[in-house]
Amino acid sequence: xxxxxxxxxxxxxxxxxxxxxxxxxxxxxxxLQQMLELPSVTEAVIVSTCNRVELYAISRQPDAAIIEMKQxxxxxxxxxxxxxxVHLYASAGTEAIQHVLRVASSLDSMxxxxxxxxxxxKTAYAYACEYKSIGLILNxxxxxxxxxxxxxxxxxxxxxxxxxxxxxxxxLARKIFDxxxxxxxxxxxxxEMCELAAKHFVNNGVSKVLVxxxxxxxxxxxxxxxxxxxxxxxxxxxxLHRVDIVLSSTGAPDYVLSATKLKEVCKERRYKPMFLIDxxxxxxxDPAANKLDGIYLYDVDDLQSVVQANLKExxxxxxxxxxxxxxxxxxxxDWLSTLEVKPTIVALRQQxxxxxxxxMDKTLSSLNQLNDKERKAIESMTCAIxxxxxxxxxxxxxxxxxxxxxGLYLDAVRTLFDLSDSVEQKPDTDKSNPS
Amino acid sequence: xxxxxxxxxxxxxxxxxxxxxxxxxxxxxxxxAGRVGRWVLLAGVILHATxxxxxxxxxxxxxxxxLHESLSFFAWCLILLYLLLDLRFRLSVMGxxxxxxxxxxxxxxxxxxxxxxxxxxxxxxxxxxxxxxxxFLGHAAFALSFGAGVMYLIQNxxxxxxxxxxxxxxxxxxxxxxKVNYTCLSIGFPLMTLGLISGAVWANTAWGTYWRWDxxxxxxxxxxxxxxxxxxxxxxxxxxxxxxxxxSIIAFMFLLFTFLGVNLLLGGYHTFEAFAVL
Numbered sequence: 280x281x282x283x284x285x286x287x288x289x290x291x292x293x294x295x296x297x298x299x300x301x302x303x304x305x306x307x308x309x310x311l312q313q314m315l316e317l318p319s320v321t322e323a324v325i326v327s328t329c330n331r332v333e334l335y336a337i338s339r340q341p342d343a344a345i346i347e348m349k350q351x352x353x354x355x356x357x358x359x360x361x362x363x364x365v366h367l368y369a370s371a372g373t374e375a376i377q378h379v380l381r382v383a384s385s386l387d388s389m390x391x392x393x394x395x396x397x398x399x400x401k402t403a404y405a406y407a408c409e410y411k412s413i414g415l416i417l418n419x420x421x422x423x424x425x426x427x428x429x430x431x432x433x434x435x436x437x438x439x440x441x442x443x444x445x446x447x448x449x450x451l452a453r454k455i456f457d458x459x460x461x462x463x464x465x466x467x468x469x470x471e472m473c474e475l476a477a478k479h480f481v482n483n484g485v486s487k488v489l490v491x492x493x494x495x496x497x498x499x500x501x502x503x504x505x506x507x508x509x510x511x512x513x514x515x516x517x518x519l520h521r522v523d524i525v526l527s528s529t530g531a532p533d534y535v536l537s538a539t540k541l542k543e544v545c546k547e548r549r550y551k552p553m554f555l556i557d558x559x560x561x562x563x564x565d566p567a568a569n570k571l572d573g574i575y576l577y578d579v580d581d582l583q584s585v586v587q588a589n590l591k592e593x594x595x596x597x598x599x600x601x602x603x604x605x606x607x608x609x610x611x612x613d614w615l616s617t618l619e620v621k622p623t624i625v626a627l628r629q630q631x632x633x634x635x636x637x638x639m640d641k642t643l644s645s646l647n648q649l650n651d652k653e654r655k656a657i658e659s660m661t662c663a664i665x666x667x668x669x670x671x672x673x674x675x676x677x678x679x680x681x682x683x684x685x686g687l688y689l690d691a692v693r694t695l696f697d698l699s700d701s702v703e704q705k706p707d708t709d710k711s712n713p714s
Numbered sequence: 715x716x717x718x719x720x721x722x723x724x725x726x727x728x729x730x731x732x733x734x735x736x737x738x739x740x741x742x743x744x745x746x747a748g749r750v751g752r753w754v755l756l757a758g759v760i761l762h763a764t765x766x767x768x769x770x771x772x773x774x775x776x777x778x779x780x781l782h783e784s785l786s787f788f789a790w791c792l793i794l795l796y797l798l799l800d801l802r803f804r805l806s807v808m809g810x811x812x813x814x815x816x817x818x819x820x821x822x823x824x825x826x827x828x829x830x831x832x833x834x835x836x837x838x839x840x841x842x843x844x845x846x847x848x849x850f851l852g853h854a855a856f857a858l859s860f861g862a863g864v865m866y867l868i869q870n871x872x873x874x875x876x877x878x879x880x881x882x883x884x885x886x887x888x889x890x891x892x893k894v895n896y897t898c899l900s901i902g903f904p905l906m907t908l909g910l911i912s913g914a915v916w917a918n919t920a921w922g923t924y925w926r927w928d929x930x931x932x933x934x935x936x937x938x939x940x941x942x943x944x945x946x947x948x949x950x951x952x953x954x955x956x957x958x959x960x961x962s963i964i965a966f967m968f969l970l971f972t973f974l975g976v977n978l979l980l981g982g983y984h985t986f987e988a989f990a991v992l
Contacts, residue, residue, distance in 0.1 A: 436743055436883070454873065457887035549952030552888060569874060572956055581876045588878050 280416060280619060281341040282376055285348040285369040286326075286333030289389050292366035300356050300363070302327040304402070310355055311412040317351060319344040322414040324421065326382075326403040328396065330389055335379065337416045341371030376420070377608045383424040384431040385438070386600055391593045392438040397428045416618070420611065427607045434603065437596040440589035445476040447585045448556050448577070449483050452524055455552050455575055463487040465522040467515065467536075468529030469501055472558050476526055481505055489522060491515035493529070516540060520547035528558040538567040545573055556582070619689055620676055626698045627672070631665045718772065721765040722786070726824065728758035729789070729817040736809040740884055748806030755793055755813060762790045784850070785823035789816040791854035795901070799858060803894055807884050811861040841916035848909035853973060855902030856941070860966035862894040863959035870956055892955055895962055896948060903941050910938060933972040940965040 287297065302310055302325055314323035314334065322337035334352065338344035349367055353360040370378055381387045385396050404421045407413035413421075432438055441447040449459075456462055464485050466477055469492055481488065488507030492498035495511055502509040510518055516536070519525070529535055536555075541564075545553070550573045557564045557578045569576040639661055643654060672692065679688050692698065732754040739748035766787070796812040799805060865885055872882040885891070913931075914924040925931060944961045947953035953961070 434744070434746070439883070451873070454869070454882070454887050455889065457889040550954055550957070552955060573954075575873050577876070584876065585878060592883075 280615060281338055281344075281371045282379070282416070282420060282615075283320075283336045283338050283341050283344045283348065283369075283371045284333055284375045284378055285336075285345055285352065285367060286331060287363075287366045287368065288331035288333075288387065290387070291368055296363070296366050297329070297332065299358060300332045300352060301329070302332065304406075307406040308410045311407060311410045313355065314348070314351060315412050317344070317347040319347055322417040323412040324403055324407040324417055326400055328399045330396075331382070333379075333382070335375075335417060335421075337414065338371075345369045345371065373608060373612055376611055377604060379420070379424055380427050380604045380607060381601075383428040384600055384604060385428070386431075386597055386604070390442060391590075391597055392442075394432075394438060397425065401425065416615070419614070423607070423611055427604060430607075431600045431603055435596040435599045437593055437600055440592050442586055442589050442593070444579070444582045444586055445472065445479045447582050447589065448476050448526075449479045451575075451577065451582075451585065452480070452554050453483075455554050456523065459484040461486055462523040463489065463521055464524045464526065465489040465491065465510075465515070465518070466501065467491055467525065467527040467563065468493075468531075468559065469497060470528035470558060473526045473528040474501070474504075476556065476558075477505060480524060480526075485524070489515075489518060516544075519544045523551070523553060525553070525555040525564075526558065527556065527563040529563050530559070531563060532561060534565045535563040536565065536568070538565040538571065541565075541568045541574060542571055545571055548573075616689075623689055623692060623698060624673055624676055627692065627696055628669065630696060630698065631669060635661050635665050718765060718768050721761060721768060722820075722824070725758055725762045725765055726817065726820040728754060728761060729793070729813055729820055732758060732809070733813040733817050736806060736813050739806055740810045740881075743884065745806070748809060751806065751809055751813065752797070752800060755797060755809070758816075759790065759793045759797060762786075762793070766790070781826040782823050784846075785819045785826065787846070788850050788853060789819035789823070791850045792816050792819070792857055795851065795854045795858055795898075799894060799897065802897075803886070803890055805886060805890075805894065807865065807886065808858070808861055808894070811865075812858065815857070839916055839919055841912050841919065845909055845912040845916050848905050848912055852902045852905035852909050853969060855898045855905060856962075856966055856969050859895050859898030859902060859962045862891050862898060863962040863966075866891040866895060866959040867956065867963075870959075888955065892958065895959060896954075899941065899945055899948070899962065903945050906938060906941065910934060930972065930976045933968070933976050937965065937968040937972050940968050 287300065289297070304327070307325065310325055311323055314320055314325070314336065317336075319338045319340045320336045321339075324335040326333045326335070332352075334348050336344055336348060349364065349369065350360055352358075352367070353363045378387075383397055383400050385392050385394065388396055400421070404413070407417070441450045452459060452462075459480060462480075462485050464477060464480050464487070466473055466488070477488065488502065488505040489510050490498045490502040490505070490507055491510040491512050492501070493512050495509065498509040498512075501507075519536075519541075525536075527535065541553075541555075552573045552575065555564055555568070555574065555576045557576065560579065562578055564576055566576065566578070568574050639658065643649070643657070649657075676688055676692065732751045735747045735751035735754060738744055739746075739751060769783075792812055793816050796805075796808065800809065866888060868881065869885045869888055869891060872878060872885075873888070917926065918924045940961075944953070944958065944965055947961070948958055
């Protein structure tokens with residue numbers, strides 16, 4: 280049994296291709312059923328997001344399954360397989376397991392650590408359950424992927440730092456004020472980045488918004504948007520002592536706020552901390568103000584460097600996550616192989632037992648002058664022979680179970696003793712009731 | 715004595731384990747370790763209390779007469795107060811300060827001679843344990859306020875210089891650190907005040923005078939004034955943040971001198987030897 284994946288992502292395909300092969304969430308039943316009808320595929324899941332489309336399947340013949348799945352992906356979207364081929368990646372076995380765990384843990388995302396991908400895979404899982412295209416193995420596997428993603432999130436800081444400028448501003452504010460509740464924000468001037476940052480602040484608990492602008496009507500309009508108050512540009516400085524967070528982005532050529540003015544404001548505020556974000560270029564606030572006690576002044580470059588540092592931090596954390604994933608991959612691989620070893624051993628024993636019974640009956644029926652004691656002796660002798668013969672092969676199967684070439688022995692045993700049919704039935708019986 | 719030594723050693727070991735956990739939480743950025751550290755410390759503080767109870771029942775009297783005992787008692791107060799603060803503010807970073815400090819205090823305690831000092835009968839009074847308990851709890855609170863002050867200055871430096879390396883992520887916000895600093899101060903100050911008053915009353919019953927300008931008393935009074943000034947500044951002038959943090963660090967230096975420096979350098983009847991022979 281192998282996990283097989285075929286797919287494409289932002290790393291291998293441009294958006295023009297990605298949008299062509301996306302599966303709309305409203306019509307998932309048909310593609311899932313069609314995938315199940317592929318001759319080498321026994322379980323199917325389709326993950327489709329704006330950054331990636333991936334098909335997950337379980338198969339006994341991974342090589343054949345990959346070809347069929349690629350063909351299916353092309354056919355379903357009326358594309359030529361040759362044109363699609365260059366953008367596709369495919370893998371099976373350990374490599375496929377690792378790929379899916381990395382994707383679910385957001386290590387393969389465009390923005391490492393972004394949280395959406397896990398939800399998207401969960402949705403794909405839900406569809407597969409709904410349309411019964413998922414069986415024992417993929418079910419267990421995806422649940423594993425979810426728990427690994429959770430582990431990565433909890434045990435590494437991969438998603439803990441902001442990687443956008445406006446969110447970085449909110450995080451900085453949290454390091455100063457702890458909670459943003461009951462805090463007041465003032466917007467000086469208007470600008471896209473300023474408004475975006477203000478939105479983030481409001482979403483994170485800031486209760487009061489003051490807006491000032493050279494054109495008062497513009498200030499009024501913005502204030503309305505945030506449920507705040509407009510302040511005239513001539514006397515906004517008198518309101519500053521009530522403000523905890525300042526977002527400034529005017530087009531003024533000189534400083535709008537001088538360090539001396541801010542020094543007065545500090546005194547008025549009794550040195551309660553104040554967080555100023557100067558997004559304007561040229562700058563609005565005298566950089567010397569950062570030296571004042573209780574004033575934390577950040578310009579665009581500062582925020583940009585916070586974002587850069589956070590990205591680096593995420594990359595460092597990603598390395599830790601890879602270690603977790605490597606461990607989990609081999610753990611899952613182990614489980615997958617026990618899935619096959621046990622039924623193989625059972626089938627082998629059953630077959631031997633069957634031979635023994637048949638031969639015993641034959642022999643005993645022609646030797647009817649034997650007494651009970653002698654029959655018992657022959658019976659136990661045959662049992663002992665079977666056990667002796669099976670002892671070492673069973674031992675080897677169990678031992679090599681976790682080794683990389685374990686599958687070789689399994690295949691050999693199955694072929695040598697002609698067991699393949701009885702083993703293959705096993706996962707199929709579980710397929711009817713995915714838990 | 716056997717049980718007591720065992721309890722003492724195990725407590726020390728637990729503080730060491732908690733220290734390691736907190737340091738792992740800090741350096742390795744692993745919050746899980748911090749959460750485990752909290753429970754380990756809780757076990758430690760309970761065991762440590764048992765240790766004092768056993769000592770009390772075997773030796774009798776207040777078990778805080780020698781340097782050995784005081785250091786260990788100080789460690790206990792420190793951890794107790796830290797756990798209470800942690801309950802309110804969730805400060806596992808501070809654990810990386812409190813737990814190792816407690817561990818070092820335990821080691822220092824283990825190194826100083828473990829003698830059960832027979833208290834001079836003149837000094838036997840219920841006020842003695844009260845005086846000691848208040849004074850040490852107050853000291854522990856101030857030690858934590860010192861820790862919060864140091865952390866505030868580091869975090870303030872990080873935010874001002876815009877360097878966001880390692881420790882920045884771990885330290886709580888300036889607001890929380892300032893609150894912790896203030897909370898510790900407002901717990902520590904009344905405790906210290908009560909410690910001074912109970913000491914004076916006890917001195918009066920023992921020697922007939924409330925105050926004798928012994929070096930320890932003088933320095934304790936200076937320290938008390940330092941903290942009074944800080945509390946006053948905070949409540950009325952609006953000192954906060956960096957200024958308050960610096961002040962609490964300086965005040966703690968005075969406290970340290972009062973606690974250790976005076977005993978080691980200046981002498982007087984507060985020294986541990988003096989208890990017995992006076």
